[in-house]
Amino acid sequence: MDLKFLASDRVEALVSHLMHQKAVYAPQRMGRHSVALDKVTNPAAVVLDYSRTMQSVKKYFQPPRDELLKFDLTDQSFAAATVEPLDAVLLGIHSYDRAAIDRLDYNFSQGQPEKNYLKRREGVIWVGVSYEPDEFHFSGSVGIGPLETEGFDVFLSRVGGGYQVETVTEKGGEILAGFDLPQAEQGKPSPGHFHQHIFLPQARLNEVMAASYSSPVWEETAQKCVGCGSCNIVCPTCYCFNVEENVDIKVTGGTRERIWDGCMLREFTEVAGGEVFRGGLAERQRHRVLRKFKYLSDRTGHPWCVGCGRCTAYCTAGISIVSIVNRCVSDFEKHPTTAV
């Protein structure tokens, strides 16, 4: 494998090199305590050493608010929004967020393909970066290590004084062409030490989660939960949405928008006639967790959780998805026959 070395003080030059070829989106400092992905205008603003962004790269392919069409009430006509490929370099992406996009690709290409999402996905060059797991990451438990290069075109692994640069695909080689980098010294980047672990692999979890349908853990979690929906809205593999129409003040036309929605929200579970089919927070919590560790995994064999830790990190009530799953595991090991 051909490994190059990128010294920390040359990161800015690499960003400039990439910006000469395509638009670049990368993590940048947003507030005093947070980093967010944004279009790069100043190469010096890129932050490669970070624990997580509140929103993943999903926001570029399925935007939080996505205009689907404009309608004209005067002649009853409408025009679908023009959707362009992102056609950009996504730089500084963690392996779990890349893995989340693989899952969304599956969701959005099954059955009726989701045209807008798939269109925006085109033309992306993925440049990954390794990370040091913090108190919330648990990607190791779902098989996605911090050095996982799958899906990336170029991967940067943090080593002393900078990054080892691995060209993973031909596309990756092309985007780096002309940017001189010395050979990397031998020496391994840190594989990352996780502080959070799910006790069982997904192959066993399907069975465990099936047996946990009537577990008291859902009601116990609901006691602490205020149902604010943050866990859904920050999840990189949640893809549910609502559709809203807004009419302009002249009442001559308006727009139809798709907006992120989540299964923890009451409105989401309300159907025509006012029936709420998951009335309590316990049912909603159960649904949220089973969507990640059972329903979609039964179909695909993979957990639909990528271990980014966002739902736990942004929960003001301190609810941990790892604790919920491990509680199900330990209950199952004590009473494996309580399957419903």
Next chain:
Amino acid sequence: MAAKPRVAIFDFTGCEGCELNQLNFENQLLDMLGHVDIVEWREAMDDRPGEYDIAFVEGSLSTPDCIKRINEIRRRAKVLVAVGACAVQGGINSMKNTRPIEEVREEVYGKDKYLFPTLPALPLSSVVKVDVNVRGCPMTQIEFLKVFTALVMGKQPVEPTSAVCVECKLKENECVYERGMICLGPVTRGGCDAQCPSVGQYCTGCRGLVPEPNLKAMEDILVTHGLSVNEAWKRLHLYNSHELEGLKS
């Protein structure tokens, strides 16, 4: 609904900030006036009695006279819209409901208290049927416009029920809690596009509580983040005393 609905605007106990916010629609006001005839608005024109299709009503009900007037307005309005925290959920005024009414009356009016009959501050919905709510303190302008256009088109507006947190996360606002402040966003109804957290302020809860709020869990969140139990409930009471007093009994 007729081609040009007749609109009337009324106020009860409140600061008239919501009405001021209606006059502040500088970019939209002419368009709005093209759709409706305003037949009654004390803040902007002389009183004129009449019939109307839509009544926008600000303020809480806090005197026996208020009760008489709101019943009269309800009788004359096809659609009644409660505008702002006072009208929708009693608002700041309803903080007085946490104390014996006689004590409040004496504190405000002293020896003249017998000249001023007063009631606990009530949201409009405690006395009459309210068709639509426009929440906020002052009322949220973007919500008012949505409600206005829906009513002009003869449609039922959709009332948001999700928490402010959703709108913060959609905008990727740095969480107020991350900045070391406390915030009522997790149990407060959105629909304001997280107006305050978006400019670095915490949510005071002006748009009222989400449906079926888990208040014990919210208390735990506030206490975990540094408030005493007493302070936590004081924060929650600021805009929600009417609802919280109701839950006690």
